[in-house]
Amino acid sequence: MEDAVVEMDAVKYLNKLNLDNIELTKYLFFTGKGGVGKTTISSFIALNLAENGKKVALVSTDPASNLQDVFQMELSNKLTKYQPIPNLSIANFDPIVAADDYKAQSIEPYEGILPEDVLAEMKEQLSGSCTVEVAAFNEFTNFLSDKTLEQEFDFIIFDTAPTGHTLRMLELPSAWTDYLNTTSNDASCLGQLSGLNENRVKYNSALEKLRNQDDTTMMLVARPTHSSIYEIQRAQQELQQLSISKFKVIINNYIEESHGLISSQMKSEQDKNINHFTEWLNNNHAYYVPYKKQKEEGIENLTNLLNDDNLIENDNLIENDDFIVEDHPQFNKLIDEIENSKVQYLFTMGKGGVGKTTVATQLATALSNKGYRVLLATTDPTKEINVETTSNLNTAYIDEEQALEKYKKEVLATVNDDTPQDDIDYIMEDLKSPCTEEIAFFKAFSDIMENQDDMDYVIVDTAPTGHTLLLLDSSENHHRELKKKSTQTTSNVETLLPKIQNKNLTQMIIVTLAEKTPYLESKRLVEDLNRANIGHNWWVVNQSLVTLNQSDDLFSNKKEDESFWINKIKNESFDNYFVIPYGGLS
Template identity: 45%
Template sequence: MFQAFQPKNVINTPFLFLTGKGGVGKTSTACATAVSLADNGKRVLLISTDPASNLQDVFGIELTNRPKVVPNVENLHACNLDPEASAKAYREKVVGPYRGKLPESVVSSMEEQLSGACTVEIAAFDEFTSLLTNTEIVSQYDHIIFDTAPTGHTLRLLQLPTAWNGFLEESTHGASCLGPLSGLADKKDLYSKAVEVLAAPDKTTLILVTRPDVSSLLEADRASIELKDIGVKNQIVIVNGLLSEYNQEDEVSSAFYQRQRNALKQMPKSLKQAMTYSLPFVSYSLTGIENLRYLFKLYTLPATLSNNQTETNDHLNLKDVIDDFSLSDTKLIFTMGKGGVGKTTVASAIAVGLVEKGHRVHLTTTDPAAHLNYQFQSSLMNQNLSISSIDPKQEVEKYKADILSKASKDLDEDGIAYLQEDLNSPCTEEIAVFRAFAEVVAKTDNEIVIIDTAPTGHTLLLLDAAQSYSKEIEKSTGEVPKSVENLLPLLRNPKVTEVVIVTLAEATPVLEASRLQEDLRRAEISPKWWVINQSLYATNTTDPVLRGKAIGELEWIHEVSDNKAINCAIIPWLHEEKVGYDKLKDFIN
């Protein structure tokens, strides 16, 4: 279908940046590419800026922010930057001087504004910019590979002149990611040079890594367009994990193959404009040098069961989750997790399960594709189930217009440009959508409300901080609506609210879900349930490749059930989509 990706035939620029959704295989692709180029005589430096990086696990060595020789691969060095640690140091640099001088609530607001994903990404950019512009280091290598590229939002932010003046320290326009650059004014020239390098087609190749599933393809397309708009146009696409053939006697294998092909038929037109390559779905773990070398040789290496991998599958299932919510009389249920893990399906199945137990349920989502309409299409609905959909774009535009109308009278043209870009941050969407959620909850009574795609702990703390902040500073225009103010305490009440974290039994989704849980606990919310979705281990597949992959899931199933979750349920990979009310009942039968 696509030409197999072979780095020596494709890569001809000194800098490579990999981007894509969490869990698509960026790190394994980056590591295998680095090994392949080094094996072909190129001097290679591999750098990870991913907070969930597992470079050290892949290579089996301890890594720091200094390049280190990778054993058994001549010409390859690697380093692991820690953007979380960088962000922490950066926050203290900005906030520290104000401790004891400003009210505690103001300092708390400043800290939370600098605790979001945007700040971590800026801190990561600061780290690898130092390497990118270090001529002594750059001159030693033919290729420098960055695992995890900056987003278009971050790069646009870096390009705006107002990002480098005192506007940020004075603006109080509302709760957003305001101020991620306020401590980095001395880096302006350095950042400008780095952005120029990213946009130079003879210097940089952007590799968009995706899985052959609809959500991953849409995310790759969004990133492609966003980065093209700011000049990063030398792009290629790698479709990772493509099952090349299937076992006709295995239902799971046949359905898995067909789902991938159906998703690729829906590949966005703009993404098709880039040269597209593929990497195979493999049964083995992409750790260790030899396994990384196998990847480009297209080996599948069917796995064999060892003695400690023959355990029975006796984990809890989604019916247990629904029974628990029904008995505990939970009123608010949030499903949370990274895109593509199946939050909407899980939320819908929980809703149907609770309705079947006699509860009145309102289900709402922020899925921009209105996936709930698809989930329940052409089906007879139970009168105890009501559904709504919140359009993030509309809510964000309303929120932006509100903030801009109140703040723009005090800003010049550059200030407005910065504010507009600042309001394009992920936190802005979460806050705008959360306000809409709060209004839905405020209007409901005598029913369970299930919310698909909930705000992170950071967003909740940001809203909380905004309440205190606006009380301290009268000129602040970041008012928190009563509906939000009333909802925040409810979310912290375990007798009223439960959070379900949805993940896959893979490294990146589990690591990212773990960070999400830590984030929520900072906001005094402790998730009671984790749901591992789409588990091949929970199927009866006999296909050697899929079975090998299933065995690889065991490590992450144990990590969740033993170390992360209070309660863990597993949903098997299903050979058909559960579309319609009656089909969703299959989850509880």
């Protein structure tokens, strides 16, 4: 059976995913941004392989996993047979719970020995995303090194994958040393492996299995958005540097044919985004999974994911009285609330791809149009801020790579001349961690703020990496981190920290989508903000369909889903939420 082909202006071939002619290795790892469909596609492949007589293990290490909803069964971290298709066994492992257990295990030996402030700092350093990554990889390792499982199953499928940073860290000897032997080196993810030293041989074996292209394929999953495809392209480059060489690219939710004004505009955007990556996609023999009208959860819908049973008659603009348009607080009401508050600093926060830069730009434009003096600072590497600088509106770009390089030099300048090379290698890799990126960002931002006292509002978007933990942990944590690196403490940082912690001056605006994964990730973000005692009065739901005065049959079920998640957001935000319609439509 030949691949179905979608022809576009700049993309010669984008092949529809077809399990009859795709080569699959024993181990499949799915990687990509949160919410792109890794669990759906990995579940679909697992289910189809099992239905065709293969013995399959499906393992989730995604804290936002919906495997239990997909298969409608209770799951644990142990493989459980799926009774309707006994060839399929499923496990759902929560790395956040495992990371908490590991943190307690790592700190317990030092309780009653070290001062409380040192123990508190140890806990903070083990609270970052790197520790969660290691906990997840520990689970990967158990499956990759289990000879019994290897013999029992034809395929072992993971709906998440380790990052290049985690894998590089696992290779470094000093990553495995005792916590106290590493604290003097001022690394930000200290001791994350020190409690797992007995697994080191297994880890090395697992790394080799990941590199074996006869055994393992990295399945790079994205939606047809620029940021999502860019993320998997970058992930591939990182993994290739580790000699991991087998990849397949899957673009999920591609609209094959428009059925109304909404899907027509969305398809046009998707084609533009895909065309931007033409050469890379062609080199990787990319596949697509079509956008389906029906919901993806549930076995019947999952089985039919690639079937051409989604025929829809074109549905052009329908008047408002033919369908329900929901009424939600609009974005201009947020501007009014900001005006009526004493807030001066506004940060747009959320997972990558939800539109933080867009929302920050709209905030800055609206406030400057009202006569306020506004500084808009961005970390967006595309620098695509579509605003015109005026007497009221100034823009500043924080180059994260430059900021990180500057910070690295400052840290390395504090390393003693007699420091072993292994330890230096570890520090160098640790300086590539998400936590370190956030320290570097915060320092660069504080430098920009030095001469901005005349601004009425300072609005900042965040980098689309999603790694905001250190910035959000607490102002006090930043203060401790910077005081520890005493040569790097600046009056700019010390001046800015109290302002960020002052809820009357600073608010984090949570930007999300009316979907499960963005909502859950935003909720975790709020939990971190609460722990840090940082203000977050407002939520913005971006790119929503439910308020549109238009109908498009392709998205009727999506509107239903959005209503459910917006209601969740309404409750979570205590009614302090605002909705921006998709694509500026109304």
